Amino acid sequence: MEQFVIRGGRRLRGQVSISGSKNSALPIMAACLLAEGPCKLYPVPSLADVDFLGELLGELGCQVSREGSNLLLQVKSESSSHARYDIVRKMRASICVLGPLLAKRKYARVALPGGCSIGSRPVDIHLRGLRALGARIKLDSGDIVADCDELIGAEVFLGGPFGSTVTGTANIMMAAALAKGTTLIECAACEPEVQDLAAFLNAMGARISGAGSPRVTIEGVKKLTGVDYRIIPDRIEAGTFMIAAAITNGEVKLENVRVDHMMAVVDKLREIGVIIEKNNGGVVVSSNRRIAATDVTTQPYPGFPTDLQAQLMALLCQANGNSILTEKIYPDRFLHVAELGRMGANIHKEGPTAIVTGVSELVGAPVMASDLRASAALVLAGMAASGTTVINRVYHIDRGYESIESKLAALGADILREDPYKNSGKLDPATIAAE
Numbered sequence: 001m002e003q004f005v006i007r008g009g010r011r012l013r014g015q016v017s018i019s020g021s022k023n024s025a026l027p028i029m030a031a032c033l034l035a036e037g038p039c040k041l042y043p044v045p046s047l048a049d050v051d052f053l054g055e056l057l058g059e060l061g062c063q064v065s066r067e068g069s070n071l072l073l074q075v076k077s078e079s080s081s082h083a084r085y086d087i088v089r090k091m092r093a094s095i096c097v098l099g100p101l102l103a104k105r106k107y108a109r110v111a112l113p114g115g116c117s118i119g120s121r122p123v124d125i126h127l128r129g130l131r132a133l134g135a136r137i138k139l140d141s142g143d144i145v146a147d148c149d150e151l152i153g154a155e156v157f158l159g160g161p162f163g164s165t166v167t168g169t170a171n172i173m174m175a176a177a178l179a180k181g182t183t184l185i186e187c188a189a190c191e192p193e194v195q196d197l198a199a200f201l202n203a204m205g206a207r208i209s210g211a212g213s214p215r216v217t218i219e220g221v222k223k224l225t226g227v228d229y230r231i232i233p234d235r236i237e238a239g240t241f242m243i244a245a246a247i248t249n250g251e252v253k254l255e256n257v258r259v260d261h262m263m264a265v266v267d268k269l270r271e272i273g274v275i276i277e278k279n280n281g282g283v284v285v286s287s288n289r290r291i292a293a294t295d296v297t298t299q300p301y302p303g304f305p306t307d308l309q310a311q312l313m314a315l316l317c318q319a320n321g322n323s324i325l326t327e328k329i330y331p332d333r334f335l336h337v338a339e340l341g342r343m344g345a346n347i348h349k350e351g352p353t354a355i356v357t358g359v360s361e362l363v364g365a366p367v368m369a370s371d372l373r374a375s376a377a378l379v380l381a382g383m384a385a386s387g388t389t390v391i392n393r394v395y396h397i398d399r400g401y402e403s404i405e406s407k408l409a410a411l412g413a414d415i416l417r418e419d420p421y422k423n424s425g426k427l428d429p430a431t432i433a434a435e
């Protein structure tokens with residue numbers, strides 16, 4: 001299995017262009033199932049998750065092809081509406097095909113996604129919302145089987161114990177777009193990716209208002225047509241690179257970044273001493289001293305995003321003082337804690353809270369990636385640590401970051417992607433363990 005080998009201590013300098021948003025591209029790809037005619041999405045990052053969803057859409061009769069950073073999608077057949085478990089289990093966001101299939105084809109069989117390393121990933125709120133629109137839903141051998149005569153607009157509440165649901169809001173918006181009558185979503189997710197999906201649907205002819213606020217109104221229409229559409233920049237990749245500049249005491253200019261989507265992140269980084277300045281269309285991030293400790297709680301947008309909790313923790317491992325990170329979205333999202341501990345970090349976890357006592361130095365070590373954002377945190381820590389860090393199972397990081405090692409190396413990081421067992425004639429223990 002491939003691994004990253006990182007030799008720490010290099011200050012990052014230069015400029016990096018942020019890719020299109022993974023979490024915007026995925027639901028918008030699913031929304032192409034609603035379109036009469038072809039869609040072109042750009043720039044769509046080259047990621048494992050995009051490939052997985054492209055494979056699934058292909059099985060659902062939607063042809064997906066790539067021309068550079070352009071993704072071309074067109075429904076050619078509606079005969080198969082079964083999203084199989086062995087694809088869905090690889091990529092949870094596959095659940096986003098449920099709403100479009102139900103709205104367009106009046107039937108869908110979608111495998112329940114199951115859990116993942118950041119916690120159980122229920123879809124009860126998705127199903128509650130679709131039932132409110134008139135769908136008949138049952139569970140059969142691990143699959144969601146949904147059908148309807150016609151979806152009817154309704155008032156739908158999407159609140160749960162951890163707030164709203166991003167992909168749940170996406171599913172209901174996509175289903176309601178072709179429903180008869182008007183749907184009012186109360187407690188909708190407000191993330192920029194939800195706003196981007198609504199803008200895409202409206203470009204196709206939908207009539208959605210209020211996206212980005214907790215109250216979204218969708219007036220159903222008869223038909224949606226294919227369009228060309230630009231995806232928003234990835235705010236989580238941007239936040240990761242901001243922290244990369246800070247953790248290496250470097251100076252990096254980010255291009256293709258929507259700072260207005262990142263106010264909580266920018267506010268927190270400035271609070272601890274990171275310098276962030278707008279610079280003709282981009283943002284320059286730098287740090288030249290030890291950062292201050294802080295307290296942070298992850299929240300639904302516009303609060304601090306859970307997808308940057310691990311990366312911020314890596315930065316706070318060397319802060320001046322004690323920091324408290326509380327995870328309100330995925331209380332178990334702390335698999336990076338033990339691995340950071342292997343590098344000399346001093347972190348104490350108490351339930352959904354981690355107390356990070358800043359240390360003067362991290363030391364490189366072999367560590368194990370466990371999920372997408374935890375892997376990014378280990379890369380950040382490896383660049384700041386003295387010595388060499390080897391990160392195993394980097395396939396996790398390929399799910400959500402486009403060529404991260406190339407982008408970091410171009411900024412001066414000493415990072416290589418290697419596969420030590422390739423052509424060695426020996427079995428890779430990590431592969432055996434994974435099986």
Ligand code: EPZ
Nearest residue numbers: 023093121122123124125126160162164165166167307329
């Ligand atoms: C989206 O996942 C993102 N993924 C996640 O990013 C992100 O962490 C998450 O939103 C929160 O911001 C995509 O957009 C593809 P939720 P999603 O439904 O939609 C609970 C990454 O690293 N919940 O908003 O699956 C749930 O357990 C990924 O890029 C229910 O209880 O998240 C969680 O605690 C990881 N019932 C909270 O709500 C439901 O029916 C938020 O989940 C749905 C969710």
